[in-house]
Amino acid sequence: MSELVTNKFPKSIPFIIGNEAAERFSFYGMRSILATFLVAQFFNPTLNPALQTMAEAKANESTHFFVSLAYTLPFVGAIMADWFFGKYKVILYVSIIYCIGHLFLAVFDTNLQYFTYGLLLIAIGAGGIKSCVSANVGDQFTRSNQHLMSTIYGWFYFSINAGSVISTILIPWVYNKYGASWAFGIPGILMAIATIIFFLGRKMYIRIPPSGIKRNNFIWISFYALFHLGKKKKGESILDIAKAKFDAEKVEGIKAVYRVMAVFAFIPIFWAMWDQNLSEWVLQATKLDRHILGFELLPEQVQTVNPIFLLSMIPVFNYFIYPAFDKMGFKTTPLRRIGVGLLLTALSFVVIALIQQNIDAGGHPSVWWQIFAYFILSAAEVLVSITGLEYAYTQAPKSMKSTMSAIWLLTVAVGNIFTALVNSSISSGGFFSQLEGALYFWFFVGLMMAFFILYLFVSPRLKERAYIIEADEAEVLAETNNL
Template sequence: MGFAHIYPKTMEEEKDVYTEDGTVDIHKNPANKKKTGNWKACRFILGNECCERLAYYGMGTNLVNYLESRLNQGNATAANNVTNWSGTCYITPLIGAFLADAYLGRYWTIATFVFIYVSGMTLLTLSASVPGLKPGNCNGDTCHPNSGQTAVFFVALYMIALGTGGIKPCVSSFGADQFDENDEAEKLKKSSFFNWFYFSINVGALVAATVLVWIQMNVGWGWGFGVPTVAMVIAVVFFFLGSRYYRLQRPGGSPLTRIFQVIVAAFRKVSVTVPEDKSLLFETADDESNITGSRKLEHTDNLKFFDKAAVESHSDSIKDVEVNPWRLCSVTQVEELKSIITLLPVWASGIVFATVYSQMNTMFVLQGNTMDQHMGKNFEIPSASLSLFDTVSVLFWTPVYDQFIVPFARKFTRQERGFTQLQRMGIGLVISIFAMVTAGVLEVVRLDYVKTHNAYDDKKIPMSIFWQIPQYLLIGCAEVFTFIGQLEFFYDQAPDAMRSLCSALSLTTVALGNYLSTVLVTVVMKLTKKNGKPGWIPDNLNRGHLDYFFYLLAVLSFLNFLVYLWISKRYKYKKAIGRAH
């Protein structure tokens, strides 16, 4: 009797002490709830992210000016080099994510790639400051570098792109890993983490867009790249200081291999009938999934064709013989593939939003260039600097959402997060429509002044650039709903052992949004320049119709929102069961 009384108590105590999501500590022991994870671990992750983003934006925000003035590149060449590099920064996360999920785990992937990142930043600083490496033959602000100096610069730049590829897809997921999904109290904190994660990104971006850009333009590029390099070193120190507090998810093997196994097994059994009783489908017998670091997933009725991969045929003897995963897959493995496929429509709906977001660096700047930029009598604010108001908006709305909107919404929706992740993203999509309408209305007013005063050939009109502030504030507010909701959604709905890969997938919407913007501008100009007309976006915007382009984006955003509503109403949130091992 004494033994029967003690044993359950011991099991209960163990449940209270250790996490149930399969995480381990840095020494590969089961993660102790009291000693690891939670906010005590996240403070190091947030500090790391703030410094890393400061370094990234401090180096990238003003990059086009460096290419023009120091590498003697023209506007088009410099702009293309920046967009090519930026696009690469959003493609390399697919590499880092695969390595993290398949082999290294998120901690060791970040730990490896930060050294590539720091090496790239160091080389970039040297290329801008060390005689022989920095561009020579300078005449005022224009230099004439040799091929070796240009090569060193671009090697450094793409080392940074590779380095960020191991950090971008892992760091947000790694932070979320610090909260046990099987613990209700910790699960609630996870949603709050994503808000503060995005907040820390924008703190870094704010410092970069103000202090570091000023240093680059007024002190010198050596210091301008050197300070971000120091910030990146501090980011690395922050990250490793928290090592003993981290919870680590163990890698589950190649996610792409598991996906192809399901596809191959399903097509091999194309003529097999799936039983009505889904409990007859193959699944491991114990509570744990056969995929390391993953919980079991409940069977779903969508995409039934792939259920064939889990149907046991006469040739799939599982008695005394190891299962051949290219012939027979578990229900959890099948549901992994289904999860990825069902995420794709939601992922695609984020591309138009990313296109709207990209206007801050292009059309908003061009619009601002035509307006009065004076701030007082002697100071002019660069039109690109108005993106500060987007950052300020994010920094304002993030804590407001976390501390006020969520508790208020919870009273009406009965949702623990205030809104579901899909509802949150949808609200952001609606706000982005208003941002484009606001930008369009401002352009109508601006063009009306041009027409009334016959100011078609004036470079600037006496209309304050600060009338652009509302459209920047609306974009920032939309970010808090859509981008943060997207971060949380892709982490939460991704299969446990594919979270880095899904985070990388969500990042690709930014790259595709930029590409879509380029396509739209190209198509619009080709269609509207016929018969000798200047087109909607000519070099002289006073003779164009930039307002039509903003309204086009508003219409596309509205149509995208309608499609999103259809997608979200049919989406079923995943259900995980059991424990990870």
């Protein structure tokens, strides 16, 4: 069936983007003060200089373990959405758990045990919706308007950082002025608003029905191929063995997923480093001269420049940089974007390591140097994270859109687990305790460069294939929405 190309965006998009902006305000607002709050409230409340290094390591460890859990559970949420309930119901109902988690943080800000329960509930809430939200954006498009998808994913990411900008300016100020209860309570209110916004758009969403548990899926096909290796013919891939029992097109889709996972294998190191700008970098900011343009920034407010830079860079990359390179004959493919992003991530940590060397030597460097590092890291994020969101959706078969997005989020979890383990080792005097001062950041620079070199060899050998639903199929999938 031929389709007319249209430049109209799906009507559901404003509700999805509005929901995401409010939800991200709640998450990043809470997280902006988490590391410094844990140090001041629980790990070193007396501000004993002898305990500060260990206290900071414990706070970093707790923060990264929380983030790793929040990005591991989306895999469970994706299975619930793809197999049983659909994305809409999972996002809506689990958002309530999210709100309860924020309530725990606000009420139990002096009780570490119950505060931790609140973090657990937020992680569960995030697990229910994170993998579904970005995939839900892609579900709203068909072949007639798929050319608008890159732009919308850019604006989707823009909404994330718009919420982040406001929250990382406001919440540290509220924390400093009115205390932890209000600072954690306001993000909870925004999470409730996010849930309401999403509910209001319920009649406009294209909803992909859950596929149910079927043997003709990723897990069954993979295991069948693995246990029948003896049937492999010359010239076949391992997964081609499964074509004797399963749908051939489905097998090709599974092969596409493994190609995506080959790319995603290089992403955890990016997140292991990126997420430090919301913990390690914030703690470094407490030791900087933070006077800027006649104002003194709070340590937690410095990170605000990251989403501000992103808000500026997204349209610049989408409308100027990418088209300019394309016109010059250097196609800015997703794999090339990710590679450059990995390199820029290493460069941002070079700047941070040099700042730390100055601090270790007794200096009091200007916060402008850290802002420069944020500028480089923000460019890396545009190249890696936005590209990854789109890549996760377009390269996965229809029945695995949410699952593929969950695998993308799992790279965040793996990266944060690694950073948490490094900090756990430091706080307990283990192997990584030798990474003192600037050496800690240089370690990550070296690790990233090793991954980058390996990526240069692997990425040219990977093939790509996009999976987009047809317009008439979307009409069938759109439900008469009653709740």
